[in-house]
Amino acid sequence: MLEIRDLEVRYGAVPAVRGLTIEVNEGEIVGLIGPNGAGKSTTLLAVMGAARVRRGEIRVRGSSIVGARTEDIARSGVSLVPEGRHIFPHLTVDENLRLGLVGRRDRDGVRAGLDWVHGLFPVVGEFRHRPAGALSGGQQQQLAIARSLLADPELLLLDEPSLGLAPSIVGDLWDTLGEIGQRGVTILLVEQRAQITIELAARTYVMHNGEIRTSLTPADAGDTDRIAAAYFGAKA
Amino acid sequence: MNVLQTLIDGVALGAVYALVAVGLALIFGVMRLINFAHGELITAGGYTLALASAWPKAAAIALTVVVCVVLAWAMERIAFRRLRNVAPATTLVATFAVAFTLQAVWLIAFGPQGESADVLSGLNQTAVSGELSIRWITIVMLITGGLLLAGTILLLNRTTIGLQMRAAATDFRAARLLGVRADTVISVAFVIAGVMAAAVAVLLTVQRPLVTPTFGLQVTILALVGVVVGGMDRLWTATLGGFAIGFATSVLGEALPSDQRVFLPSAVFLLVIVVLLLRPGGLFAPRGAGGVERV
Numbered sequence: 095m096l097e098i099r100d101l102e103v104r105y106g107a108v109p110a111v112r113g114l115t116i117e118v119n120e121g122e123i124v125g126l127i128g129p130n131g132a133g134k135s136t137t138l139l140a141v142m143g144a145a146r147v148r149r150g151e152i153r154v155r156g157s158s159i160v161g162a163r164t165e166d167i168a169r170s171g172v173s174l175v176p177e178g179r180h181i182f183p184h185l186t187v188d189e190n191l192r193l194g195l196v197g198r199r200d201r202d203g204v205r206a207g208l209d210w211v212h213g214l215f216p217v218v219g220e221f222r223h224r225p226a227g228a229l230s231g232g233q234q235q236q237l238a239i240a241r242s243l244l245a246d247p248e249l250l251l252l253d254e255p256s257l258g259l260a261p262s263i264v265g266d267l268w269d270t271l272g273e274i275g276q277r278g279v280t281i282l283l284v285e286q287r288a289q290i291t292i293e294l295a296a297r298t299y300v301m302h303n304g305e306i307r308t309s310l311t312p313a314d315a316g317d318t319d320r321i322a323a324a325y326f327g328a329k330a
Numbered sequence: 331m332n333v334l335q336t337l338i339d340g341v342a343l344g345a346v347y348a349l350v351a352v353g354l355a356l357i358f359g360v361m362r363l364i365n366f367a368h369g370e371l372i373t374a375g376g377y378t379l380a381l382a383s384a385w386p387k388a389a390a391i392a393l394t395v396v397v398c399v400v401l402a403w404a405m406e407r408i409a410f411r412r413l414r415n416v417a418p419a420t421t422l423v424a425t426f427a428v429a430f431t432l433q434a435v436w437l438i439a440f441g442p443q444g445e446s447a448d449v450l451s452g453l454n455q456t457a458v459s460g461e462l463s464i465r466w467i468t469i470v471m472l473i474t475g476g477l478l479l480a481g482t483i484l485l486l487n488r489t490t491i492g493l494q495m496r497a498a499a500t501d502f503r504a505a506r507l508l509g510v511r512a513d514t515v516i517s518v519a520f521v522i523a524g525v526m527a528a529a530v531a532v533l534l535t536v537q538r539p540l541v542t543p544t545f546g547l548q549v550t551i552l553a554l555v556g557v558v559v560g561g562m563d564r565l566w567t568a569t570l571g572g573f574a575i576g577f578a579t580s581v582l583g584e585a586l587p588s589d590q591r592v593f594l595p596s597a598v599f600l601l602v603i604v605v606l607l608l609r610p611g612g613l614f615a616p617r618g619a620g621g622v623e624r625v
Contacts, residue, residue: 142507168509180504182497192490193497197509245509 095120095249095280096141101150103133103140110136112304114150118249123271123281125291125298129325133304134284135177138251141282142174143167154249168197173247177254177284179238183227187218190226190237194244203246210277211240214270232263239270249280256287268294288321300324335462336584342468344577345475349530350553351572352482353523355565359499360519362418364554366425367405370432371398371524372546375531377436380445380541390449395528402524406516414512429547436543444542447535454536467536474529479569482522486565491518499565552579552598559605561612570614575602 096118103111111133118124126134139145141152143164152160159167168174181190191211195204212219215236221229226237235255242250252271256264268290275281285291292298293315300307308324315321350368357365378397382390409428413421453467486492491514498505498515506512527546534549535541553572560571575598582597605613 144503144507164503164506165509165511168507174507176504176507180501180507182500182504184500185493185496189493189496192493193505193508193510196490196494241508 095122095155096282097151097153097156098137098141099151099153101137101140101152102148103136103145104148105136109304110145111140114301114304114306116299116306118280118282120248120280121275121278122297123275123283123295125295126282126284126301127286127288127291127298127325128301129286131303132301134301135253137301138174138176138253138282138284141167141172141251168245169199171199171246171248172251173197173242173245173249174251175238175242175253175255177257179234181226181229181234181237181241184225186223187226187229187237188222190241191218191222191244194241197245197247200246204244207244207246211243214243214273215240231258232260232267235259235267239274243274243279247279249282250274251282251284253284254286255283256285256290264290288325289315289318292321302326332461335464336581338462338464338468339584340577340580342471342475343580344573344575345471345479346530346533347549347553347556347576347579348569348573349475349478349526350549351557351560351569352479352565353526354550354554354557354572355562355568356482356495356519357523358557358562358568359565360495360502360516361410361414361421363410363421364425365405365523366422366550366554367428367432368523368527369544369546369548369550370429370436371402371405371527372531372534372549373432373436373541373543374398374401374546375528376447376535376541376545377440377445379447379449379531379535380440383447383449387449391528391532394531395525398528398531399521399524402520402527403517406520411513411516414516433543433547440541440543442543444540444545446539447541448539450532450536451539467533470536471533474533478526478529485522491515495519552576555599555602559602559613561615563612563615567612567614571612574613 098114098116101111101114102109114137126137128134136145140147143159143162147160151158154170154172198204217233218237218240226234229237239255255267259267264287271281271283272294283291283295292310293312298310300310310321310324353368354365357363375394375398378394379390382393405428409424410421413424453470454465456463457466457469458464486496494505494510495515495518498510502512530549552575556572556575557568558571560574561567578601579594579598583591583594586594586597
């Protein structure tokens with residue numbers, strides 16, 4: 095579904111992503127973890143055409159999307175839930191959801207899509223007429239994911255969805271991500287919470303200083319020493 | 331002085347300035363661009379009316395709308411689109427450049443003396459006489475202003491493109507990540523600004539039929555001041571600010587003795603300074619407002 099080969103992204107002279115190569119197969123949940131500044135968010139922004147690719151290739155379903163406009167990528171079945179949610183606080187919950195439909199390629203399944211996200215996240219139906227800014231952090235995160243799902247993405251990119259959420263809410267959110275994955279949506283999950291990401295994902299890449307250092311599987315979830323070593327920069 | 335008469339005249343002029351403010355605030359909302367060249371759209375509308383003054387009135391007005399919309403669209407497409415990602419100071423300078431270039435074009439094409447746009451002068455006739463004296467143009471200003479403002483509100487609140495514009499005005503990058511097309515949203519904002527400028531040109535030429543190269547400049551500067559006074563961060567506060575500056579200009583103009591009306595701009599700007607000292611965030615901006623919806 096997603097192939098990134100030898101990706102390089104720079105902010106001015108500063109390299110943010112260096113020679114990154116990862117692959118996400120159709121229907122997989124793949125994790126990308128690493129400390130702050132590792133280049134995880136930049137990688138997602140590069141996929142969305144929001145960070146300029148200096149070198150390398152990004153392919154979705156075999157087609158290169160390097161140089162494509164952000165809005166065209168968003169309309170091609172790739173959806174990003176950005177770090178910090180970026181909901182529109184002064185628009186209602188319903189209006190935020192309607193914006194998710196902008197990127198949808200097929201208008202036929204809108205009703206079914208709405209039913210699905212209302213089932214996954216009852217709060218977005220319950221508070222549909224409230225300003226989105228009045229929701230709690232966890233509710234806003236649910237809204238941001240629901241909004242992206244309404245675009246009916248083949249590939250869902252999530253940037254630190256657990257950020258700022260209480261552990262119990264994170265547990266519920268992870269269950270929901272599992273449900274979304276079972277529905278056939280391919281997920282690339284960027285996170286700082288290493289252990290729960292490794293447990294959920296079929297494969298988790300560990301990124302440090304712009305590079306992939308190693309990859310881990312759910313079998314490694316209990317090996318905290320290996321996770322910590324990888325997280326802080328040890329090469330496999 | 332008849333207070334009711336003064337209020338009616340003030341509201342009518344306020345409606346015209348509110349239309350200018352909408353044009354400025356929409357573009358600021360989606361692009362963070364203070365379009366100093368907005369006045370040239372009004373001037374272009376004035377000259378179009380002058381050139382088409384022999385035409386049937388409806389045709390002359392329709393042509394004015396077309397010219398203003400096409401010029402607004404062209405401004406964005408040719409001058410501002412490439413500068414979308416540069417520093418705000420650069421784009422501000424670009425709007426100055428566009429404004430002064432177009433003023434030079436008007437000067438070369440039409441000369442400094444001005445052209446007469448005597449298309450709707452019949453609207454200067456009195457519609458209501460007696461204790462109150464209301465001209466047709468006052469009524470037309472109120473109706474036109476009300477209809478266009480209501481139309482803008484409906485467009486923003488009841489249509490998909492309006493929702494996309496409101497989202498883009500709050501967080502442009504997040505909107506694009508959802509598939510909102512930047513080019514479309516910005517072009518629509520410029521087209522609406524063009525329609526507003528055409529309406530202002532038509533209304534202003536009834537009262538001031540002589541169109542000179544700086545015809546639209548003064549009203550734009552005053553409306554821009556009104557937008558800042560009202561609060562640039564939201565469309566409705568900016569529009570109210572535009573309305574307020576038009577209203578204040580009209581009322582102060584009536585209040586000042588005729589031999590002292592030369593001081594009218596000074597009086598208006600003195601009022602602006604006082605307002606900004608008391609409410610630096612904007613006269614109509616909610617107290618303690620944080621992140622805001624700009625459209």
